[in-house]
Amino acid sequence: MLSLKLPQLLRVHQVPRVFWEDGIMSGYRRPTSSALDCVLSSFQMTNETVNIWTHFLPTWFPELESPALSKILRTAAFTYPFLFDNLPLFYRLGLCWGRGHSCGQEALSTSHGYHLFCALLTGFLFASHLPERLAPGRFDYIGHSHQLFHICAVLGTHFQLEAVLADMGSRRAWLAMQEPPLGLAGTVATLGLAVAGNLLIIAAFTASLFQAPSTCPLLQGGPLERNTKAKLQ
Secondary structure: OOOOOOOOOEOHHHOOHHHOOOOOOOOEOOOOOOHHHHHHHOOOOOOOHHHHHHOOOOOHHHHHHOHHHHHHHHHHHHHHHHHHHHHHHHHHHHHHOOOOOOOOHHHOOHHHHHHHHHHHHHHHHHHHOOOOOOOOOOOOOOOOHHHHHHHHHHHHHHHHHHHHHHHHHHOHHHHHOOOOOOOHHHHHHHHHHHHHHHHHHHHHHHHHHOOOHHHOHHHOOOHHHHHHHHHHO
């Protein structure tokens, strides 16, 4: 292990255009990295290191297959849970609007507001590519929008859970009177379905990883790869 060398990092023009990020000029990993290189790069300062350690679900393979679809899926992965989780909140706000405190508006936690703020800030950072767009090359390793996006998403999740706990505490008596009662069996069944769905997603993308990266057309024709092949010829 002591003899292992960290993978070489590339500049933006040394990787295929599909991997370019706005305003990020250096710190790119080789698209055809081996599995060992991917693991080693997690402990190396690249422009993805902070993202890796703040978000453990890799998304690089879908980008190889269809970059546009990958971005849509990643956006939907945040948008759908946000809308699904907040529909009850929006309903309560609409129901209570202009009615004073008679319908439980006083039970709304400030964590709801913090959660909404973090969610909006997360979407803004994802779409704007700030601050690296204003100073290309200055935020390649620390402080670019993808990292701030992850941090805001984590904070938003924290405030969301705090808001849920506050709601449960204030509405515990109402929940206890509902039929059928909310018991352990229902909770475990719901959790089991969620875990099974996530395992199916992981299995689907893991199976795709066994395909040889060299067969992906988007990985062909990078400037560095072409220069290397030309020298060998």
